[in-house]
Amino acid sequence: MSSSVQGGIHQLGDALNSISFPKSSDPSSTSTASSEKGEGPPEDPSTGSAAAAAATAAAAASVLTDDEEEGTDPLLAPGNNMGEIRPSGQFMMLTKKLIEIRNILKTIEGNEALRLPSIVVIGSQSSGKSSVLEAIVGHEFLPKGTNMVTRRPIELTLVNAPAGSEEYGEFPQLGLGRIRDFLQIQSTLRDMNMAVSDEECISPKPIELRIHSPNVPDLTLVDLPGYIQVTTRGQPIELKSRIASLCETYIQEPNIILTVCPADVDLANSEALMAARRVDPLGLRTIGVISKTDLVPPEQAVSILENHDYPLLLGYVGVVCKAGGGRGGGKSGDAMVRRARDREEQYFQGHAAFHRKDLALGTGTLRRKLTEVLEEYMGRNLDGIVDAVQGELDESRYQYKVQYNDRRISAESYVADTMDEIKQSFKELTRQLDKPRLRSEVRALLEQRVMDISGNGRWKHRLDVASAHLTKSGVGRSVTQHIVDVLHSQLHLIAEAGNLGMHPATQERVMSFATDILRNKYGVTVNQVENTIKPFKFDIECTESEWNEGVKRARSLVEREMAMCEAALQGIKTSVGKRRLRAGIQHILSRERDMAARKKRREEAEEMEEPLEERDLVSTQYSPILLEKARETMALRQRMFVLRYRLAALKSKGCRTSSGKAMCPEAFLSVVAEKLTYTSVMFLQVELLNEFFFQFPREVDDRLYYDLDKASLTAFARENPEIRRQLDLLERRSKLEEVMEKLGYLARGRKESGSSAY
Numbered sequence: 016m017s018s019s020v021q022g023g024i025h026q027l028g029d030a031l032n033s034i035s036f037p038k039s040s041d042p043s044s045t046s047t048a049s050s051e052k053g054e055g056p057p058e059d060p061s062t063g064s065a066a067a068a069a070a071t072a073a074a075a076a077s078v079l080t081d082d083e084e085e086g087t088d089p090l091l092a093p094g095n096n097m098g099e100i101r102p103s104g105q106f107m108m109l110t111k112k113l114i115e116i117r118n119i120l121k122t123i124e125g126n127e128a129l130r131l132p133s134i135v136v137i138g139s140q141s142s143g144k145s146s147v148l149e150a151i152v153g154h155e156f157l158p159k160g161t162n163m164v165t166r167r168p169i170e171l172t173l174v175n176a177p178a179g180s181e182e183y184g185e186f187p188q189l190g191l192g193r194i195r196d197f198l199q200i201q202s203t204l205r206d207m208n209m210a211v212s213d214e215e216c217i218s219p220k221p222i223e224l225r226i227h228s229p230n231v232p233d234l235t236l237v238d239l240p241g242y243i244q245v246t247t248r249g250q251p252i253e254l255k256s257r258i259a260s261l262c263e264t265y266i267q268e269p270n271i272i273l274t275v276c277p278a279d280v281d282l283a284n285s286e287a288l289m290a291a292r293r294v295d296p297l298g299l300r301t302i303g304v305i306s307k308t309d310l311v312p313p314e315q316a317v318s319i320l321e322n323h324d325y326p327l328l329l330g331y332v333g334v335v336c337k338a339g340g341g342r343g344g345g346k347s348g349d350a351m352v353r354r355a356r357d358r359e360e361q362y363f364q365g366h367a368a369f370h371r372k373d374l375a376l377g378t379g380t381l382r383r384k385l386t387e388v389l390e391e392y393m394g395r396n397l398d399g400i401v402d403a404v405q406g407e408l409d410e411s412r413y414q415y416k417v418q419y420n421d422r423r424i425s426a427e428s429y430v431a432d433t434m435d436e437i438k439q440s441f442k443e444l445t446r447q448l449d450k451p452r453l454r455s456e457v458r459a460l461l462e463q464r465v466m467d468i469s470g471n472g473r474w475k476h477r478l479d480v481a482s483a484h485l486t487k488s489g490v491g492r493s494v495t496q497h498i499v500d501v502l503h504s505q506l507h508l509i510a511e512a513g514n515l516g517m518h519p520a521t522q523e524r525v526m527s528f529a530t531d532i533l534r535n536k537y538g539v540t541v542n543q544v545e546n547t548i549k550p551f552k553f554d555i556e557c558t559e560s561e562w563n564e565g566v567k568r569a570r571s572l573v574e575r576e577m578a579m580c581e582a583a584l585q586g587i588k589t590s591v592g593k594r595r596l597r598a599g600i601q602h603i604l605s606r607e608r609d610m611a612a613r614k615k616r617r618e619e620a621e622e623m624e625e626p627l628e629e630r631d632l633v634s635t636q637y638s639p640i641l642l643e644k645a646r647e648t649m650a651l652r653q654r655m656f657v658l659r660y661r662l663a664a665l666k667s668k669g670c671r672t673s674s675g676k677a678m679c680p681e682a683f684l685s686v687v688a689e690k691l692t693y694t695s696v697m698f699l700q701v702e703l704l705n706e707f708f709f710q711f712p713r714e715v716d717d718r719l720y721y722d723l724d725k726a727s728l729t730a731f732a733r734e735n736p737e738i739r740r741q742l743d744l745l746e747r748r749s750k751l752e753e754v755m756e757k758l759g760y761l762a763r764g765r766k767e768s769g770s771s772a773y
């Protein structure tokens with residue numbers, strides 16, 4: 016709570032000390048009477064905090080007296096526009112604006128210091144809370160039943176609309192729009208309450224409901240679950256204390272407490288009154304409602320209303336709200352509420368005991384009292400609220416400057432930036448994946464195949480078969496797949512970098528529509544590539560310069576592979592150690608020799624000697640890992656031996672011209688691979704890449720940007736925690752600016768009217 020609000024309360028407390036409480040049953044001893052007689056308040060009521068408090072009490076009481084004199088209840092008049100007919104129009108404006116401000120403040124996270132007062136309705140179960148609230152609203156709209164139907168706080172905002180406007184309710188949390196049928200409001204409230212399980216029984220999460228009507232005053236009310244005496248079967252044991260502590264949180268300052276106590280139950284037993292007294296011992300912000308006044312003799316009701324035993328500064332109001340007949344909500348329910356009002360009026364008029372001006376009677380009087388007290392309370396705290404909001408605003412501005420250097424941002428601009436970022440990265444990818452890069456990708460793939468094929472020495476003198484092995488190895492499919500894989504991995508990098516990295520769902524969408532485009536092009540590309548390399552399956556011409564290039568490439572390929580083998584051997588030597596490796600190799604060789612000798616002996620002597628198995632090579636002296644490395648070393652040495660032999664052949668005279676190609680199969684296969692590379696790349700580019708490069712950025716726009724409505728844009732931007740923080744701070748700042756503007760308008764109006772009544 017803001018310190019100024021607290022200050023206001025304390026001022027009022029000080030003021031009370033100088034006001035004499037009515038002690039006798041003499042009706043003239045109300046606070047109004049006291050102030051008129053000058054018994055308590057300071058002499059000049061326009062100055063000092065005590066004067067303000069006295070004025071509050073006097074204002075509340077005097078309005079009631081005036082109404083009684085006039086014998087009319089303008090607030091109950093059908094179609095009545097509160098703003099027009101209220102005598103204190105500036106107050107009405109103040110409350111209306113402050114309720115608007117309150118609703119904005121409610122949407123700001125962590126605004127504990129910026130709370131504006133509401134009227135909180137507490138009372139025991141069945142004390143008549145719902146009936147009182149419905150009488151205030153003039154509609155039956157609250158859920159009824161015996162099975163704990165009020166399970167969550169209902170934060171009810173009443174908005175007085177101009178005369179002739181339609182009446183409707185709305186649930187801001189649900190976004191259902193305007194609900195004109197109060198029966199539907201009732202059933203929605205029931206559903207929301209009953210969604211809290213029987214085991215849980217109550218939940219502190221409030222339901223927000225706004226009712227717009229020309230027949231309601233501007234008020235903010237909170238209906239709470241009723242206090243219970245004992246728990247019934249199936250209810251949690253701690254329910255009683257949980258209800259009490261939920262009410263406790265709501266009855267704190269700056270809220271005004273409306274305690275509903277039935278006339279037929281001794282006030283001494285009212286849990287609501289006791290709770291209110293604990294947090295507001297002087298009764299400065301507690302209004303007592305004595306419900307069911309018709310259930311006790313009029314004299315007894317009058318004695319309670321006289322405010323002697325449990326005095327409250329704001330006094331008690333007696334009401335009769337029994338609707339009569341069954342309850343069903345909707346139109347018939349509304350008619351019942353109206354009939355109940357008539358019955359209430361008749362009841363009070365029909366008993367002489369109530370014909371006293373000092374008594375506050377009827378729901379009309381209650382409504383007026385509530386608006387007066389709320390207006391008074393809010394008005395008194397206006398300066399404090401302005402200071403608190405200004406403080407928060409200054410802090411938000413400072414934080415935004417420090418953290419973001421006042422850089423503007425919106426969900427839309429963030430999404431647009433992110434899309435641009437994707438497109439820029441994609442453009443860079445299209446530059447990188449040019450023809451030379453494509454060729455090197457495809458060449459590397461085919462050269463690996465060349466190495467695999469030519470590793471087998473039997474191709475000597477059978478070049479046509481070796482070449483067919485290459486050309487008929489499904490080149491179309493493998494090169495297309497390879498380029499698709501390259502694209503995918505590059506797109507993954509784009510998706511994981513920058514802003515997009517913060518949006519896993521969108522990353523998936525990007526990859527998914529990229530895959531869709533590529534899938535559509537895949538089959539056509541494979542067929543095209545396969546068709547265009549078809550001639551190479553039958554005949555391959557080779558010029559001398561092509562041959563020379565082929566030899567060069569083949570030599571460098573063999574040399575590269577030798578270097579790789581060399582590096583692998585070196586790695587093993589370093590990790591195992593030369594000596595151990597040598598010992599391991601010797602162990603394997605001697606075991607192999609043993610196996611061979613044993614096999615020979617067996618064959619010669621036809622003995623039934625047990626053959627040596629692989630497992631017999633396992634030695635307790637050498638670890639399996641060492642033997643594994645030793646075997647690997649032996650294989651690498653063997654490979655090196657073959658590669659040296661092939662390199663020697665490629666360097667030999669026989670390979671200098673294409674006429675010796677039978678001697679050098681890898682040189683010839685390298686020429687074939689190069690021809691396949693050139694032809695494939697041409698069609699990969701035309702059929703696959705050009706299409707993809709054209710379509711992808713358009714899909715980004717269509718599917719990620721134009722597709723998004725305002726809510727989705729915001730949701731997208733908020734997925735990024737850093738942006739969410741920035742947007743939150745910016746939103747907080749602009750809401751506080753809006754609030755300050757409204758408050759400034761109110762404060763100016765107040766100055767201009769020279770009002771000191773606030």
Ligand SMILES: Nc1nc2c(ncn2[C@@H]2O[C@H](COP(=O)(O)OP(=O)(O)OP(=O)(O)O)[C@@H](O)[C@H]2O)c(=O)[nH]1
Pocket residue numbers: 138139140141142143144145146147159160165240241306307308309310334335336337338339
């Ligand atoms: N005679 C009489 N009965 C009333 C009056 N006000 C309410 N009732 C009846 O008292 C019962 C309880 O009233 P509610 O308004 O539902 O009480 P509540 O406090 O909202 O009850 P819970 O939500 O269950 O805590 C109903 O049967 C009402 O008809 C009244 O002024 N006079």
